Amino acid sequence: MTVSMSVTEPHVELKGVVRRFDGPPAVHAVGPIDLTLARGEFVSVVGPSGCGKSTLLDMLCGVARPTSGSVRFEGSDLNGEVPPGIGVVFQEDSSMPWLSVRQNVEFGLRTSGLPSAEIKERVEHAVSFMGLAQFIDHFPAQLSGGMRQRVCIARTLVLRPRLILLDEPFGALDQQTRLLMGDELLRLWRETGATILLITHALDEAAMLSDRVGVMSARPGRFIDFVETGWPRDRDSRVVSDPNFGALTARLWSSLREESLKTMGRAS
Amino acid sequence: MSTSAVNEPTYKQAAPARARPVDALILLALMLLLWQAVGVWTSGIAVAPPLPTLAYLVNLLQTSLFWDNAAATLEAFLIAFAISAVAGLALGLIFGTRPFASDVAEPILSGFYTIPKVTLYPVVLLVFGLGISAKIAFGVMHGLVPVVLFTLGAVRSLPPVLVRTARVLRLSRRQTMLWVLLPACLPDIVGGLRISFSLSLLGVLIGEMFSSQRGLGFLLVSGIAQHNVLLSTSVITMIVIVAIVANMAMLHLSRRLTHRSK
Amino acid sequence: MTRALALLIVRSVVLAGPILLLEFGCRAGYVDPNSIIPPSDMIASMVEHIGSGDLNESMVQTFSTIALAFGLSVAIGTLSGAVIHRIARLRDMVDPLLASYYSVPTFIFYPVLVALLGLGKAPLVVLGILSAMPAVIISTLSGLDSVPPVLLKLARIQRLGPALTLWWIILPSALPRLFSGFKLALSYSLIGVIAGEFILSGSGLGFAISFAYQSFDNRAMYGIMLFVLLTAVVANGVLYAWEGRLRRRRSKG
Structure with missing residues (x-):
């Protein structure tokens, strides 16, 4: 099921994507965002709560239409339509x-x-x-x-599916189950050759599973950092004992700490 | 509302209602229009149109004929409602804190709730005689069960952590009931009382309609029998207004309590 | 299992105890036979009346009226519920009406309906619908509200059209609440029709009871009353058990 196509062509491409909700109160939820996923890449997105991660996912699969900017999947614009070839797993039990x-x-x-x-x-x-x-x-x-x-x-x-989007799929599970589900996800990724975008709030999960982790800012959410993990393709949850793992998680947290504080300040 | 046995369809809109005064006025206008249409269509055989009814009602409210009958209904209703409320609350708390007792009682009570109780009215008459006590008993038969079921359901669906807190604080059974159970369950209890209110009223009115020489139910039936359409329409209007106002007041109270407890 | 058994036993004792006590009280002369007759006589009278066939006409009359009121309530109620759910403005408007509908004793309209439609089946059917249909509307609304948004999203991702989304996602999701509404509608239309027959009518089981009461025929009255109550209990009980099965399979533990 591995797809032979030129590696240079991006599988998914977001350009200048912005999403606003008309009020009241009007909310600038996301963007502008530029994001490119290579075919077969495993990318995670972390960010403070309420930063528009799920909105981003909705636009990626065509359930929601960006207010401005474009979402391209396999070379064609989505235009608020759900194309075949995308699979989505939600946080809620569906x-x-x-x-x-x-x-x-x-x-x-x-x-x-x-x-x-x-x-x-x-x-x-x-x-x-x-x-x-x-x-x-x-x-x-x-x-x-x-x-x-x-x-x-x-x-x-x-x-x-050639693209699998996961919206905090393990959010409701306990830590051990999450680690094991992470292993299964990696196995699935290797065997299907699909491109995976995982949205999560767990930094260790993102650091352990992905090729690349995008860090989002507080609302309006945009990417403030991308971290390459450098793990081999046949990794599993045992990478948590790798010395690099701690450094990765620490880097993610230092990018995210300020943004999370902003969200908390807004909440209180 | 954990118990599926509580058979009142409780209406709750998922999204908070955007209360627009215009909407309420449009609804009211539509209802009045419908009333007017039916009144004109039946041309005084069954329903009087709104305006003549209102004029008649204003006069009726100054007669002792109305107030004597209203007082008879009110007396029977208030006693029935008070008995339903107090006894229902007590039974609900007693059953609710005892899982076995509530498992025994719940299906029996909800079974009783769904049967056509009107068929039992002759028995009530035979046992209590033709006076006010039969009406009261019939009102209680309608009004008691919802209070018991709502209270029982509220107690049973109480977060166990509250009961555990009460035990850690070494409260006695009585203190737990008065300081923890009752306040925590109050919104649901008010909900039960709201339903009990309208059902007790229904019980008393049915009693009066079937066999009585006094009360608003009697006045309504005699209005129909004498082809006094204005009288029967006025009585119905009065009952509907009172029922809706009381219901809205209790709904408001129970919503405020729910809001506060969250 | 032992607890279930204990429940069954205690429940039976709670139900049978008063009946046996009443039987004893009647036989021993503590209870005035002019007000209550022994339960065994009630059963005997019920069997006689059913066996003799003189209730057949009333049964057909009453049950067909209830079926008509119930069927119309379900059909009209579900449809209007769906329409109200679609149109947010309409829903805001009828919201207060639905919230206070059941506080009004609908039954007081029955004499007016009789004056309007004549003594017969029509006012009873209308009364049944007035009692039952709002419950169906309310449960349709709450059923449609209970469809998880995530499943609707899933339907869009699987590119299901409106008809398939309705048939595969919305209806099954809303079914438990819809079913509760139908259950209520049955017991409400039954109560409404029998109460109407009882207070003001010329035929049907409710009328048979009040006729027997007015002609001091206690034995017949108790027999028919028992039959009506047993029918209601069985009908409600079947739906109750059915609903329980529906819920049990779905309740996530």
Whole structure:
């Protein structure tokens, strides 16, 4: 599933993207933002709460339209339309309580028009890839929060997306589960060759998983720093014991500290 | 509202209502227009139009005919509501703090809540006689259960940390009830009282409509029987106004309490 | 499991105790037979009346009226709920109306409806709808409110059209609340129709009870009353259990 294309052409490209919300009160949420993702790159975005990370993600997948600026995916403008080839995993549990695990994962392919044998194969592959094989006939209510989030990831995987956007997907999970889910995410990234953009508030998560971490400012959110991690492609959660890991996290925090203080000052 | 057993459809808009006075006026105007249309259409057989009704109502409010009957309804209603409130609160607190008792009581009470109680009115009449006590009993039959269910539900859905705090502070059972449970549950209790208010009133009015020589329910039925459309429309208008005003006051109170406790 | 069993036993005792006590009180002469007859006689009378077939006409009359009022309430209520949910301005406008609707004893309009539509099925159906439809509207609104925004976003990302979004996302999400509304609508239309028949009508089960009361036929009155109450309890109980199953499968533990 690795795609052969010239490495120089950007997979995703944001130019001068600004998002304002008409009031009252009018809010300048995001931008201007310039961001380029190379094909197969793993990029994380960190930022103080309320800095417009989720707004950025909405514009990346075409759910929201930028007030000005352009979002290009695989060479064409999004214009507020959701193109095929993008998968999104949300922070909230978006499993459907009325469907079993199998049906939930199948949901991604309901409109695909693929033959049912193909659908069955893809679903079972995604389900076992996410380690849910023995729960395939369970309902979400019978699963833990981490497993429900895996169902949502599997539902995205069956679409074979070339770009996967994750909006704090592990935010509601405990620390150990998050580290293990991070490993699975890395495995998934390597095996699918997809481009991944992960939005997170956890600096260690960003430092551990990504090729590159973008640091956003307080509202209106824009990028104030990009940090290259320099990890090898076949990394896993054990990089946390690498001496560089501490330095990376420290650098992220020093970029972010001032911005976070601003947000807190605004809140109080 | 944790219990699905509480059978009142509680209406709550997700987004805070943008209360525009214009909207309220438009709604009121539409209702009056509808009333006018029905009044004109039935041309005095069933419903009198708003203006003549209002004029008649002003006169009616100066007669002892109205006030005697209103007093009879009010007396029965107030006693029924008071009994429902006090007994319902006590039962709700007692059941609510005992998980087993509330599991026993809840389905029975909510079952009773959904049956057509009107069929039991003859029994009430046979047991209590034709006087005011039958009306009161029937009012209580309608009004008691919602208070119990709402109180019980509120106590049960209380954050356990509050109860644990009370225990850490070594409060007695009585102190816990008065200082922690009651204040924490107050918004829901007021919600239960609001429903109890209208149901007690309904119980008393149905009693008066079925067999009584006094009260607004009786006045309404006799207005219809005598083809006095102005009288029946006026009585209905009066009841509707009182019910809505009381409801809005209690809704306001319960919203303020909810707001404060958050 | 033992707790469930204990609950069942205690609940049965709480229900059966007063009935047995009443039976004993009646048989022993503590209770005036002119006011209450022994429960066993009530059951016997109910069986007689059903068996003899003289209630058949009333049953058909009452149940068809309830079914009509319920069906219309559900159909009109769901549709208007959906329309009100779509139009924010309209919703702001009817908000106070819905919030205080059930504080007005709708039943007081029944005599007017009879004067307007004549004594028969029509005023009862209208009364049933007046009692039940607002509950359906309210639960439709709260059901549509309860659709998680994240699932609507998902629908857009999966590029589902409006019809598929409605059918695959909105309806299943709103179903539990919709169902509660239908459950309420059934019990409200049942209460409304029977109360109407009881107070002012010439046929139906409610009328049969008040007729028996007015002709001092206590035995018949208690028999029919028991039948009506049992029917209501069973109908509500079935929906209650059904709703419980629906909720249990979905409740995330």
